[in-house]
Structures are given as C-alpha cells and as structure tokens.
Amino acid sequence: MTLALQYCHITVDDMDEAIAFYRDALGFKVTGDNGPGQQRWVSLSDPVHGGPELVLSSPYAGRSQEDGDALRELLVKGVLPMIVFSSDDLDADFERVRATGAEVLQEPIDRPYGVRDAAFRDPAGNTVRFHQPLKR
Template identity: 60%
Template sequence: MDISLQYSHITVNDVDEAIAFYRDGLGLTVENDVASGEHRWVTLGTATQPGLGIVLSNPHAGRSEADGDIMQELLAKGVLPMTVFSTNDLDGLFEQVRATGVEVLQEPIEQPWGPKDCAFRDPSGNMIRLNQR
C-alpha cells in the first residue's frame, strides 16, 4: 500500500488575483477551474510533481456562512498555516515572485538549521516560504 498527497488547499480573498500570483510568480499551471454558484475552486499544479494539486478558493467556498466568516477573519489576520515550496533555483524564483509586487517577508538567507530560504505574503496575506532543494 502507498499513500501520497493529492490536494492542498489555500484560502484566498480573490481567486483571480491569487491565480496571477501562483501562476506568474511561482510558475504553477492552472489545471482546473470549477465554479459553483458564486464560488470557485481553481487547481494549480507543476510538472515536477504530477498528481499534486494546489487548490485556491475563497473563505466561504464549501463552508457555512459562520465558518466562512471565521476563515475570512483568520485570513485577514494572516494566521492561516503557511505553505512551503522548494526549488532548485531559489534566487531566480525569489526575483520572479518579487516582480509580482507582493510583500517580501525575508530575502533569501542560509538558515542555521540547513536550507537556504525566503518568505513572502501572497496577495491575500498567506505566508509562502521557498526553500532551496
């Protein structure tokens, strides 16, 4: 028996704004765009990890009004869990992401525990970290 991660969800305020960041900044590819009423779930992926999808949706997508309101509050505070990506060219990807105009939290540095990494906030305030493979 084996197991693998298929989807990871990132809650965002504006799906279209988030697509531009994750596609143009991080280089992910839009694989699926599913609408249901006023909500959308957009799946992005990368050829380096086929079968793994990053799903973008707004705080109320698939949730009750009360739960969506709580998710919106947590998103506004910037306290939702971070997402960490790895790359073989941290400096190059850092510059590509910085060019999108998002907030830089940490420029690339060698960490005492090993990896070289950097950090950003996506357009919705989610912390995104990039590590050098």
C-alpha cells in the same frame, strides 16, 4: 499501503489575484476552474515538477456563512498555515517572484538548520516560503 499528497488547499479572498500570483509569479498552470462566486475553487498544477495540485478556494466554498466568516477573519490576520516550496535555485526564484511585485516578507537567508529560505505573502495574505538545502 502507498500514500501520496494529492491536493494542498489554500484559502484566498480574491480568486483572480490569487490565480495571477500562483500562475504568473510561481509558474503553476490552471487545470480547473469550478463553481460560481464565493463557491468557486480553482486547481493548479506544476507543469514541470508535477506533485500535489494547489486548490484555491474562497473562505465560503463548501462552508456555512458562520464558518466562512471565521475563516475569513483568520485569513485577514495572516495566521493560516503557510505553504512551503522547495527550490533548486532559491535566489533566482526569489528574484523572479519579487519582480512580479509580490510582497517580500524575508529576503533569502542561510539558516543554521541547513536550509536557505525566503518568504513572500500571496495577495490574500498567506505566507509562501521557499527552501533550498544548503550545500555541505
């Protein structure tokens, strides 16, 4: 059996701001825009590296009002799982994203466990990290 990750879902509260961040700051390409209003979901792909598609959706997309409300509370608190991207030039990628006005959570730093990493917050409050293996 061969398994590969196909989609990574990211909950957002303002679809247009989220699209701008993932498309303009991170370089993803919108490949689908579906559903009306709070049921809207948008898929994006990495046109250079391929890999799993990102799927942006509202807390209410495919969920009950009660579940959507609970998910929205977690989103507002900034406690949903983070997304981590690998980078082959973390410092350049960091500067490119910072130049878009994205909220910086952590400047690039070398970690004792063998990576250089940095972090931003997307417009919805999700943590977005970049990792690059340190040269040994």
